[in-house]
Amino acid sequence: MTSRLPAYAALLTGLCLSAPARAELPGPVKAMIEAAIAKGDKAQVATVVEFAKETNPDDVAEIDALQKQFLAGVAEKEKARTLARQEAIRSAGLFDNWHGKGEVGANQSSGNSENIGVSGAITLERNGIDWRHKLRLRGDYQRSNGATSREQLLVAYEPQYRLSQRAFVYGLAQWDRDKLQGIDGRYSMSGGLGYKVLDGTAVQLAIKAGPAFRHTEYSADSQTSRLAALFGYDFGWKISDRLALSQNSNMVAAGGSSGTVFVDSRSTTFDILSALEAKVSDRLTTRLSYEIKYDSNPPPTKVKTDTISRFTMVYGF
Structure with a gap:
């Protein structure tokens, strides 16, 4: 009984090594998400991401990461625009911005x-x-x-x-x-x-x-x-x-x-x-x-x- 343990261990190791690795997000799907991101429309990106998750349930984490990175970039740009507007208001003259x-x-x-x-x-x-x-x-x-x-x-x-x-x-x-x-x-x-x-x-x-x-x-x-x-x-x-x-x-x-x-x-x-x-x-x-x-x-x-x-x-x- 004891002598069979090394044989079982070798069999499990072989099965693990022979199991196919999880595939990455398919190229066309990733390209579709990146194309939506390039347009900068949050609603459009959300729609594309929703369909991508439904058709690629094993790649939800990668899809979420792409969306999170996009939203972080949008928030950073909006913050920069807000700061620029506030600075323009602060530096405006008495007769400006009417x-x-x-x-x-x-x-x-x-x-x-x-x-x-x-x-x-x-x-x-x-x-x-x-x-x-x-x-x-x-x-x-x-x-x-x-x-x-x-x-x-x-x-x-x-x-x-x-x-x-x-x-x-x-x-x-x-x-x-x-x-x-x-x-x-x-x-x-x-x-x-x-x-x-x-x-x-x-x-x-x-x-x-x-x-x-x-x-x-x-x-x-x-x-x-x-x-x-x-x-x-x-x-x-x-x-x-x-x-x-x-x-x-x-x-x-x-x-x-x-x-x-x-x-x-x-x-x-x-x-x-x-x-x-x-x-x-x-x-x-x-x-x-x-x-x-x-x-x-x-x-x-x-x-x-x-x-x-x-x-x-x-x-x-």
Whole structure:
């Protein structure tokens, strides 16, 4: 019995030596994976890798190694691009990296007047690493029977500092004039907290609130200064990717709304602006908007609610 052990050992050794070695990943399969990697599309590489694993289950480890190496390279490139963008932002001058929209068109109003006039607006925005700056200028002007019947102007600057992915701190400095409502100039300042309730690709909603101070100069040579509270929101909705209007034109439709409410011991005022935009080219957009302005305690002979509809052309820059 003991003498047979060397013979069994020799037999097992021979079987091991004669067993075929596991083949490497077939050349065509490896070439297919490398071709997908060369294009740099992560989704395409994932699809090719999935099929390669199904047809070559013995080579899963090698296939995973190829994908892991590719993903590591992609992550390194993305990190380098992010660092480059951040450095460009840090080294940018005060007037660099601004983008915005210019808007001009006609308007039809109801409330204190029933007239047709001209509307114009400019919106500028600058996004940094943690800071976001917004500057808005808007004006509406009307004349009726040789006399000015509407003169509304607004200038607002709002910086925001990001606290987290959704939370932020805001500041607001705003000046507006509404001759029709008997206001020569109204100065508003506010600061507080905001939060992005929805932050998706198609729908965004941000809310904010904080204390405010308002100084109002009336046409009747009187003025008031009061502490107030501000509540505001910004809503955006990309309705569809493409909406065909004809055989030769396409447009992207988007809707949105923004509102600001001031509450003090004397009155409550709010300004709500809703709009529907149709993008007809990379820079040109048509815009239909409707604005409601409300003052619970307006000057004598003035109504509480004023509305204005605008149809404008918007140019992005």
